[in-house]
Amino acid sequence: MPDTLAGKLLVAMPGIGDPRFERSVIMMCAHDGEHAMGVIINKPKDELTLSDVLDHLGLEPEENIADRIVLDGGPVRQDRGFVLHSEDFAAGEGTQDVCPGIRLTATREVLEAVAGDQAPERFLLALGCAGWSAGQLENELRHNAWLIVDADNSIIFDDQHEDKWTRAIKSLGFDPAQLSEGVGNA
Numbered sequence: 001m002p003d004t005l006a007g008k009l010l011v012a013m014p015g016i017g018d019p020r021f022e023r024s025v026i027m028m029c030a031h032d033g034e035h036a037m038g039v040i041i042n043k044p045k046d047e048l049t050l051s052d053v054l055d056h057l058g059l060e061p062e063e064n065i066a067d068r069i070v071l072d073g074g075p076v077r078q079d080r081g082f083v084l085h086s087e088d089f090a091a092g093e094g095t096q097d098v099c100p101g102i103r104l105t106a107t108r109e110v111l112e113a114v115a116g117d118q119a120p121e122r123f124l125l126a127l128g129c130a131g132w133s134a135g136q137l138e139n140e141l142r143h144n145a146w147l148i149v150d151a152d153n154s155i156i157f158d159d160q161h162e163d164k165w166t167r168a169i170k171s172l173g174f175d176p177a178q179l180s181e182g183v184g185n186a
Contacts, residue, residue, distance in 0.1 A: 005031040005137070007099025009149040009156075010038060011168045014179050016145050020075050023165045026130055027084055027156055029096065029104045036132040038074070039082050039104070041156055042164035045072040045127055050114070053081065053125065057108065059115040069159070073126025082129055083110045084156065085120035099151050122157040147172065 010026040026038040051066035094107040169176045
């Protein structure tokens with residue numbers, strides 16, 4: 001396993017045992033010896049649109065993005081917006097480089113940019129994130145709960161949320177139907 005999973009995709013194995021993560025694809029944004037954090041990129045949030053979120057903040061979105069789906073980024077801090085985006089936007093210390101071509105910003109400034117004409121070329125908005133304490137994610141990996149996949153902008157930023165899980169697994173060179181729901185070690 002690499003020293004850090006930041007910049008990788010975590011893909012839930014069948015039978016992960018936690019319905020919140022069933023068939024999830026998570027963009028890992030931070031990972032070190034103390035914690036790990038990522039954003040689920042393939043679970044739409046109950047018909048919530050970008051317009052709904054921006055209206056709540058008193059912002060009016062450009063018409064061409066108003067109907068974009070907001071994602072359920074995970075069970076932690078569901079009241080907070082996390083924007084994964086291309087490198088053409090930065091909000092100073094409020095922006096974190098995730099990997100080449102991808103940044104994370106969780107400030108009002110990025111939402112103002114998204115609502116106006118300063119939006120990053122590619123972005124997605126998720127409410128909430130996934131988080132792990134020291135050693136927790138490593139333990140889940142030892143129990144084969146997750147696959148590790150290289151980041152792929154065509155998976156991360158497209159709107160085909162229902163098949164991101166399948167495409168991420170296929171990028172490893174095999175069909176998801178080949179995966180067993182049972183977990184364990186040989």
